[in-house]
Amino acid sequence: MATNIVIPFSRRNFLAAGAGIITASIFSPFSIALGKPKERLGIALVGLGYYSTDLLAPALQKTKNCYLAGIVTGTPEKAETWKKKHNIPDKNIYNYKNFDSIANNPDIDVVYIVLPPSMHKEFVIRAAKAGKHVFCEKPMALNVQECEEMIKVCTENKRSLSIGYRCQHDPNTQEYMRIAREKSLGNVQLISCAAGYKESRADNWKVKKSMGGGAMYDMGVYALQGARLAAGAEPISVTAEIVINRPEIFKDADEITHFQLQFPGGTVANCTGSHGLNTNFLKVNYDKGTLYMDSFSGYTGNKGYSTLGEINFPVDNQQAKQMDEDALAIMQSKPVLVPGEEGMRDIRIVQAIYQAAQTGKR
Structure with a gap:
């Protein structure tokens, strides 16, 4: 089953909204001093x-600025296992x-x-009201x-x-962001990302x-991030298509979402987020x-090359680097690398992609 989609965006309205987000990103107090200085921040998962069991907990054994201090779970058996x-x-x-x-x-x-995304708002708000700083997964x-x-x-x-965009802490990602920002290879013309x-x-x-x-919320956000960061700009319109090959599994969520982003100046990005193929x-x-990056958003081994040369900056542990850098920003009362405004930029576009897929309009 395939559904053709297009998303209607007013360029003027989109850019105005983006400008407001950017302003908030610059001036919002993302990091606040914790009072009595600490050498390491305690984190509760x-x-x-x-993701917590196999990736974050091991990463917290390698961090310098933070450590695993507590857990929150609805399963007593898990609590006992983690405790020991x-x-x-x-x-x-x-x-x-x-x-x-x-x-x-x-x-x-x-x-x-x-937690599943449907629970993010509740627990981010409860954590903040409890006086705790918050890391939130994408x-x-x-x-x-x-x-x-x-x-x-x-x-x-x-x-x-x-927001837990670990790839933005990865120097391989930062390299293709730099190339776009400095126009080291000129203007971006075409992007393909999956x-x-x-x-x-x-x-x-x-x-x-x-x-x-759904594929777009999960893997599609990686492709969306790859395109936005590689373009060094925000899209002004989008078209999209959802494909369901296994309706017995994907009864109401998208299995594969193909989407095309149009950026100012004519740059186009053809992207795919998938739960149906590797x-x-x-x-x-x-x-x-x-x-060319392959892979560009893996947990390890992101690397590639450009006309300027090889892109291969080994990272011992992405999650440890992410949490260490965010913890240090909090301790130093500095902005975190990926604030909530960045997560909201993606969700605004994700909503537009779903709208385009459902309506068949740009």
């Missing part, structure tokens, strides 16, 4: 699924009902939200309104909000639209050369 494995004291273990009492725990400075939320509420509450409570894997779990939240599942690459054509 909220949600103990695969990571030597977490009982007073730093919470469930979703007593979570708000984390406000009284000086051991925990940052709450890292690693996608930031289900829609722009939720993003705005999250940013507003964090700002009102003078708490930092950082991110995906084959999801076959019919009961997983990633295939449930109400929980924030893919991960970024290709950019400039006036004076090309760039």
